[in-house]
Amino acid sequence: MSEFLQQLINGIAWGSIYALIALGYTMVYGVLRLINFAHGDVYMVGAFAGFYAVKWLGLAQEPTIFGAVAVFLLSMGCCGILGFVIERGAYKPLRKAPRLTALITAIGVSLFLENAGQLIFGADPKFFPQIIAKKDVISSGGIILTNQQVIVLGVSLLLMVSLQLFVLKTKTGKAMRAVSFNREAASLMGISVDRIISITFVLGSALAGAAAILVGLTNPKIEPLMGIMPGIKAFVAAVLGGIGNIPGAMLGGMIMGIAEVMVVGYLSSTYRDAIAFAILILILLFKPSGLLGGFTGEKA
Amino acid sequence: MKRNSKIWWGLALAVVSMVLFSCAKKEDVVILGEFGSLTGGTATFGKSTQRGIEMALEEVNKAGGIQGKPVRIVVEDDQSKPEEAATAVKKLVNQDKVLMVLGEVASSRSLAGAPICQEAKVPMITPSSTNPKVTQVGDYIFRVCFLDPFQGEVMAKFARNTLKTSKAAILKDIKNDYSVGLAQFFTETFKNLGGAVIAEESYSEGDIEFRAQLTSLKAKKPDVIFIPGYYTEVGLIARQARDLGITIPLIGGDGWDSPRLIEIGGKALENTYYSNHYTPDDPRPEVQKFLADFKAKYNEIPDAMAPLGYDAARIAFDAIKRSGILDEKNIKDAYRQNTQAKSLMEAINTPGNRERIRDALAQTKDFPGVTGLITIDENRNAKKAAVVLKIEDGKLKYVETISP
């Protein structure tokens, strides 16, 4: 029993990481209908931004709450700016082009960030300093839960709720939904489509930065290709939940995380990825537009 | 449209200038080739190997080259992909017409490149491909590292005889033949010594989350966990294992050896052991000189790949020298036989000379490498002893030497 509870904790903690990255994917997709392949790499840049920020602020030795928040915001800021640059430079010129064209550019940006990362940061893995000291919240009966895991889950829930509120309650959020629904009609209503798309990109990328710092807490290793696999899996999670849907991304991420952990724990760690993807395909066969997906009649 | 055509012209121009740039003029040098993963998933190993080779190259050239002939190494990237490795080797052998080939780290990419070297009869030395199959490709393929069976055996003996454990668990990297191989041979030896492998879990290279596997292993209550992976993952594995309250010893192979391991693993690495080629406190001058030079050049402590690359390159230089193909008389003969030759390489790069290098390589005996006294056996594998190191307070401590 304690083993199962521990695995459940592992799964939820891991799922919240997928959820965090998936949130950014889903934001961008919801508005632009673009699979932002570079999202995982923005997440990588966020991790390195955090890494250098910690060095710069001298936080590696004595972690403080204030310092942690500062690193968090700095990384989000860096990613936000990067997202803005990517959107303006690589995606905006292609707004009227076929969707696959923008996808290839996204792949180009992704490859660029990965390879430039290997040149600039070096290909070897680095340790992400612990900006919040680890404490065990629960450690009895063979079950261990750390404060870092709680923080990751808490922050991702908080981000999801505030994002949802932002999209549903604010004027900008309304504009986002309008652009997502019908871009031409939205622009006729006086919404600056370019501005809204930029805002979405900045927000989505900043979320990647937040995710990077939080992952750095529980899984403190960073390297230039760290974004590829989590990027793919988080994208799968976003699709699973119904891409474009914010609670869906959270749900999808949780399912992916828990499913992976449970497959490893009780079925086979060798076939982990195969079984995880098989589950995904099965779910999609029964719910072709994701668990909470509302988009139908979409064209490839 | 106008703007577009300008860009196209620019691109064309760039391509043309690259072609011209690539046709550098020929000098009187000895040219070797190296293929490695300088980009892609395992770039960190490829770059590290290259650093070692680069050091050996600088050293030999500073000392006046091999018998007065400067050496150049053409380095080609294979993006960590087997088919790119094959292309890179084809280029080295046919385009650059190298005398010998050095590479690769991963057995999978060495296996893609080795048949090409074998067919063209160009000697190849792999610094760190541990799979037995690699040198079985043919009589022109050599290696300077341990084999999977040997290292698996070393750690099984260590776990059983020195640590006195009887129930072992294994956590291996399923995508890595090195890891799979070590796990297999560890299991065989450990069972033969009367122990039992009670659980086996796996991960994939690049993973950062191992808690699920570790929780499963913990529930089976082993005495020791064998993790035949690379430092890129092992640091995190150790950390997460300790987080989950697993305090038993963790042991592994030479893939662990890197300052990054200790940086990432930190305190979690107390009570861990791994097998390696050398210990940093080895008083042998080769080791101390290498460590000091590496530190001076790169301001870092090397991982296991760098000294293996260094040794592979030095053995290559040594074999060329011993083969006598650069002897004055031999060079003269070569020019006489090939009157068309415009450079040293064109004259001496003949199948006969490469066969002499191959024979010299095969006769390598007690070569004083950083990674031990290297003797090439009849299967073209390096025979050398392994040391077991313990990590204590973030420092490496010598435990014992296990001979083949």
Add this chain to the structure above:
Amino acid sequence: MQFKKIIFIILVLGFLLLVNYYVPRRMNPYLFQILILIGINIILAVSLNLINGFTGQFSIGHAGFMAIGGYTSAFFTFYFGRNLVPSLTSILLFPWLAKSVIFVSALILGGTLAALAGLIVGIPSLRLKGDYLAIATLGFGEIIRVLILNIDAVGGARGFADIPGYTNLFWVLFFMLLTVVVIRNLINSTHGRAFLSVREDEVAAEAMGINTTYYKVYAFVIGAFFAGIAGGLFGHYLMYLHTNSFTFMRSIEIIIMVVLGGMGSITGSILAAIIFTILPEFLRVVKDYRMVIYSLILIILMLTRPQGIFGLKEFSLLTIRNIFVRKEQVAK
């Protein structure tokens, strides 16, 4: 007409044999390898174009089909084919003929298995659309890779070594031409209009009485078959297979060729396959910056040619016809 066609085919085959005899003897093996890889990439790009470009089904699983074809045919030649050569030679008299028979049957076996997988993957496409289908195909590719990784008979993580090197220029060019001709003829037939209609507007196509599911699965099966053939050629050329050659990045590379060449343009795919096989080799001179510059070129190409090199399919099809007509005239 029929007679002329047969003569033409015989002439082409003769030409291929001639090429196969002279080129490897005259060409630097490094450049020769690039030539072979170009041929294989053309098969991959053109076959994916049928699924992605002409039928509009977004698939990121092409490397999976390639892997199935490659491993199946290699398994066949490694475990059975090699041993059959002597006995077959006694019947067919020539060793090269025996090898060819074994190789082609291995390729077709690999292609058929890949096509079967295409059928299995094609069926979800009845329900999934756009990016959801993309993810399902991506998942399929990854599942294939994990499965192969765990089959010890084909080497697992160590890779499949010692595959007989049966691939030569003749077979690569032969299957390349076959792929192009089959897919071109398919597109120009009544079926072709149906494929295009599925891409353009599925609902309208359905309303016009076109069985859209049939055509989607059809595209997947044909595309997968040729990808499987390409995989077989690839494996028997390198004489070694490893699952790292079939990651989703491989699928992405093929998609890049298709999109950059122009969705629904066969010549575009061919040209893009050539460019994207040669480009990384050209960039070797810039050493460490190779992949950075490669990705920058990719972005710039996409920004300057959003429709692909040959965006318009009419143009490309005309060109292809012209090439064929001209060749025919020369042959006469």
